Amino acid sequence: MGREVSAQAAVLPRASDSRALPGWPARSDPSSLPHASPEAPGAAPAEVPLRRTGLCALMAATARRHPARVALVDAADKAAWSGRPAMTWTYGAAAEIVARLAGGLRAWRLAPGSRIGLALPGSTEGLVAHLAVEAAGHIPCLLPATWDEDQFAAGIEAAGISAVLTQARLGTARPAERLCRAAVRYFGLRYLAAFGPDVPDGVINLDEMVLDRRGGPVAAETGGGLISFVGGDPHRPVHRPGDALLAAVAVHLIAARVEPGERILTLVAPGDLRGVVTGLGAALVAGASLETLPVFDGAALGAALLRPVPTHLVAPAFLEPALARAALPDTLRTIGFAHRAPARLTGRSLRTAFAGGRAAVVDVVALDEDLVLSGTRGRDDLAFGLAEPERFGLPASLLSLRRDEDGRIACRGQAAKAAPYRRGEAGPDDGTAWRPTRYRPTLFAGTATGLTEA
Structure with missing residues (x-):
């Protein structure tokens, strides 16, 4: 049925030093990452996974070889339904964000291989959050952002989720507030974090985590696969390993x-x-x-x-x-x-x-x-x-x-x-x-x- 996909190794590049990230306000240095502006993608051999390579490591490998290649692009109307600007990230800039988010997640008191829920739309924030969960050594769990409070509570308990990453606004909905109410019903949910604007009180601000430069480079883990739900049923989680x-x-x-x-x-x-x-x-x-x-x-x-x-x-x-x-x-x-x-x-x-x-x-x-x-x-x-x-x-x-x-x-x-x-x-x-x-x-x-x- 056509060509077979081959495999190459992938490693994480170093995180950049004291530069701010485009799309997030700078704390002290208004300059951006060296590869934060979109450039025309260049031709190069395909970089595809080894048997147990995670998606985060693939991102890092391409970032090291082709940092200026465009990686992730938001819809132009993103600000209208999320309150966040539409962004275009190169592989180099996206890998930097993944490394910073992963460093913040590793600071949480969670055992390696913990399940972390992702209640995020298909925006650049949701995509880098998925990769950051992998890079931190945990397992991404895909939670439909359209779930109601009861569905969130049931899905979090069924998958044994220890933390959830979400955002404050999605159209007229407020996923972070909905998850705050669901968290009260399940003692095992230890961390709740969200991208802004207007992150609710008591919820960790992921934008602040992205801007935190105190951590060093984060080595990409091999990827624990993912957990998803059959037909969006919160009572039917399925685990798929990384390979x-x-x-x-x-x-x-x-x-x-x-x-x-x-x-x-x-x-x-x-x-x-x-x-x-x-x-x-x-x-x-x-x-x-x-x-x-x-x-x-x-x-x-x-x-x-x-x-x-x-x-x-x-x-x-x-x-x-x-x-x-x-x-x-x-x-x-x-x-x-x-x-x-x-x-x-x-x-x-x-x-x-x-x-x-x-x-x-x-x-x-x-x-x-x-x-x-x-x-x-x-x-x-x-x-x-x-x-x-x-x-x-x-x-x-x-x-x-x-x-x-x-x-x-x-x-x-x-x-x-x-x-x-x-x-x-x-x-x-x-x-x-x-x-x-x-x-x-x-x-x-x-x-x-x-x-x-x-």
């Missing part, structure tokens, strides 16, 4: 073929495995930039697409009819349409390419938090791969699929290592045993027309 997360990203990149210095423009939130694999994970493994549009706006999407950089768009599947009618720029390389099982594949356009045949179409389907499958429409179409999963064409050690006697898709391999999280129990297995999913393909004339729950 399994990177294997899942590799499965996606075999189809998406993102190159170093290119851009991923995503409309899919980073609140589950599908969002991380197609967004932050794919960008860091490929050495590309990631631009997020957490709040969908047609005009904002049109403006973002016009930027003169090779682009890989990731969008929810329901937007396919609209994008099929749109005038798309020549810079578009692929369009990924993200599905979630149960799903129908019959509503897809028969077109295998957009933008006058220059942009290939990649279908991405998530089977709960078990696995994410990606296939290029036409050549490696999911309609054929799901009908005969044994011929899916992936390296067996990475991911193998089959249909069990009851018709359900079963999986094994490095990308399939995941298990429901239960405190006091062993984590995911080694991926060598077959593990059934909840879904079976519906078949017609030798092709899969969708996935239904068994």
Whole structure:
């Protein structure tokens, strides 16, 4: 199913000295980081993960080699719904922020490998917070920012979360205040921190943590994977180890073929495995930039697409009819349409390419938090791969699929290592045993027309 992703080592660069960070007010020195302004990305060999490398280490490795390459880009309208300025970060600047946040998190009295919740939208703050949790030696837990107080309380307890990072404002909602009320109901939540503006009393200010220069360089940990929730259900956390997360990203990149210095423009939130694999994970493994549009706006999407950089768009599947009618720029390389099982594949356009045949179409389907499958429409179409999963064409050690006697898709391999999280129990297995999913393909004339729950 195309090329196989290779691997290289990754290490964390030194943190810079006494410079302020763009986007945060300077305490004493108004100068910015040397690589804080966006520059044109340069061509270079792809930097992709070793078996047990974390996403934070990939960020650090690219920052050391290509510090001026653009890494993270905010939506232009970010200030309207968050009260924070839209930022563009290079790899060098983003790695500095990750190191400072990680240093602050390490000062908390938490055991290594503690679960830290992330109730943040797909903004630059949320992305660097994810990496900082990894770099501090803990496990990121993806908490949907749209949860209510009861859902936050249930999810925090189910995953055994010791700390939560959030922000004060998200549109008309106030996630930090909502989490303050949820924290009262669970004694195990020891720390609550938020990005401003107007951080509530008693909540740690993450902006102050970013500006704190007292700590030294933070060595990146190997990455403990992540915890996410099946269908956003706070009672169903799933743990995926770090090597399994990177294997899942590799499965996606075999189809998406993102190159170093290119851009991923995503409309899919980073609140589950599908969002991380197609967004932050794919960008860091490929050495590309990631631009997020957490709040969908047609005009904002049109403006973002016009930027003169090779682009890989990731969008929810329901937007396919609209994008099929749109005038798309020549810079578009692929369009990924993200599905979630149960799903129908019959509503897809028969077109295998957009933008006058220059942009290939990649279908991405998530089977709960078990696995994410990606296939290029036409050549490696999911309609054929799901009908005969044994011929899916992936390296067996990475991911193998089959249909069990009851018709359900079963999986094994490095990308399939995941298990429901239960405190006091062993984590995911080694991926060598077959593990059934909840879904079976519906078949017609030798092709899969969708996935239904068994």
